Amino acid sequence: MESRIAPDTTGASGQSDQPRLGNWTKTAFALPAAPIAAMGLPIVVYLPPFYANEMGLGLALVGYIFMITRFWDVFTDPVLGVLSDKYKTRWGRRRHWIVLSVPIMLVSVWMVFMPEAPVSGGYLLIWMVILYIGWTLLTLSHMSWGAELTPDYNERSSVQAFREMALIGGMILVLLMPVFIEAMEPENLGAARVASMGWFVLILLPITVAIAVWVVPERRVPDPVHVRWQEAVRVLVANAPLRRVLVADLISGVSGGIVTGLFLFLAADVLDLKNASLLILVYLTSGCLFVPIIVRLSYKWGKHRTLAYSSLFSAVTVPLIFLVSPGDLLFAVFIWICLGVNMGAGPFLFRSIMADVADHDEVQGHNQRTGLFYSLLTLTNKVGAALAVGITYPALELVGFVPGVENASAAEMGLRMIYVLPPMAIGFIVAWVMWNFPIDEETQSENRRILSQRAAAAEGAGGNAGASIAPLGGSD
Known part of the structure; x- marks a missing residue:
């Protein structure tokens, strides 16, 4: 592993004077996202039905276990985020944590994906907890690293778009595995x-x-400055842009968890589509193909407005699922192509926006806490997905839906309503929350100018001069 640390050469204007990142550099950085996604998709789509049916644990118990393990991240995400920010090595601040996560992931993936029946709820709970520790360490270190690769407002979207395409590519590749297995x-x-x-x-x-x-x-990023925890919490609580992003990402996680977690039941048992994996591939391919288009639109409209438009588009298209007749694959393909637009746009735009929010926090709080901020972002998305599984699986039992059997029309309509109505409402809410987001390209450039001046003052003084410059008046 190389120990190269690239210097920060942000100019006084707030724009970076360093060369643009090459496509090969962005691709190499994004590659680990493929196995991250290849594990994440089965956890949401395939593992809950597998443990509920083949392993015999039942829908309700599996729903509660997956919700509990996701809420475990309420503790691990911020702790690992702070550790990621605090401890540096000669390799930098992020890469050694990514390497450390690999053996944890390998062991836990083996135990979770290749269980020997019969298994207990305790077995699933313990190994999912360990799996999430490794996964959290890997994902938040990787996202934080991506946020710090460039200070440029638009290039951050490009970096996260490469990562998003690798994520979707990993999902597509892992979905091809069942085709060969079948x-x-x-x-x-x-x-x-x-x-x-x-x-x-x-x-x-x-x-x-x-x-x-x-x-x-x-x-190169500044060394962490010691800030009393009371002051650090005050800055976090007062950070209005952070609150907006976390709220929007939390409810987006609920929406995404519903759409993916109930998909197999909807496709196989209600829509009578024989090859559900094909429809998922269409959905993911649509998301991947639209990412470059969304990046270009974000250059024109800004990240937050592009995110809002994407959420509105999803909100008005997901109700079309009510119109799909059993066996109508062609219409289903059209709908999931439309849904793929927001699936590809939302995640990478949230991550790009969070990098700007971290800079805004550094201007206000005189400390660089990218890892902590991305831990909060992964936390909200995981909690949202946990709520989706923990609420919708028991809800299916309440409406009388049973997977794998002939259900009454009322139970099938109940599943459609659970699948459609919450994501539709969430799409409108996300658009409302993000429409007037306060950090645009101009604000981000000003934040980078302030941080560049601080870095130059610190270098001239031979130390960290961050605490010598007064923060801006407000955090809105």
Whole structure:
């Protein structure tokens, strides 16, 4: 692993004077996102039904376990985020944490994706907790690293877009695994399908992490300044842009968790679509293809307005699911192409916006806390997804829906309503929350100018001069 640290050469205007990141650098950085997504998609889509049905744990118990393990991140995310910000090595601030996460991930993926029946609820709970520790350490370190690769408002969107395309590419590749497994006609299709996805992660994760940490240097960032915890909490609480992003991401996580967590039940048991994996591939491919378009639109409209428009588009298209007749694959494909637009746009725009929010916080609080901020972002998304599974799975039992059997029309309509109405409402709410977001390109440039002046003053003084410059008056 190389120990190169790229200097921060942000100019006085607030724009970066350093060369633009090349596509190969962005690609190498983004590669670990593929196995991250390859594990994340099965956790939401395939593992809950697998443990509920094949492993015999039942819908309600599995829903509660996945909700509990997600809420475990309420503790681990901020703790690991602070550690990621605080401890640096000669390799920088992020890369050593990414490397450390790999063995934790490999062991826990083996245990979760390749269980030996029968399993208990305690087995699933313990190994999911360990899996989430490794996953959190990997994802928040990787996202924080991406935020620090460039200070430029628009280039941050480009970096996160590369990461998003790698994420979606990983999902697409891992979804192809069941196609090959089904062709082999194994004795236990469900177990073989989940195991194939586990093997994909086990093989790809160490390879992609090795390429990323070897090829991509870290950009120099200021050493953390000691701030009393009371003052740090005050700055966080007063940070209105942070509150907006976290609220929008939390409810977006609920929406995404519903759409993905109930998809197999909707496709197979209500819409009578024989090849549900094909529809997921259409959904993901749509998201991947629209990412470059969304990036260009964000250059024109700004990140927050582009995010708002994308959420509105999703809100008005998801009710079309009520119109899909059983077996109507063509219309279903059209709808999931439309839904893929917001699936591709939302995540990378939230991450790009959070990098700007972290700079805004550094201007206000005189400390660089990117890791903490991204830990809060991963936390809200995970809590949202946990709420989706923990609420909707028991709700399915309340409406009388049973997977894998012939259900009454009322139960099928109940599933459609659970699938459609909350995401539709959430789309409108996210658009409202983000429409007048206060950090645009001009504000971000001014923040970078202030931070550049502080860095120059600190370098001239031979130390950290961040505390010698008064913060701006307000955080809105």
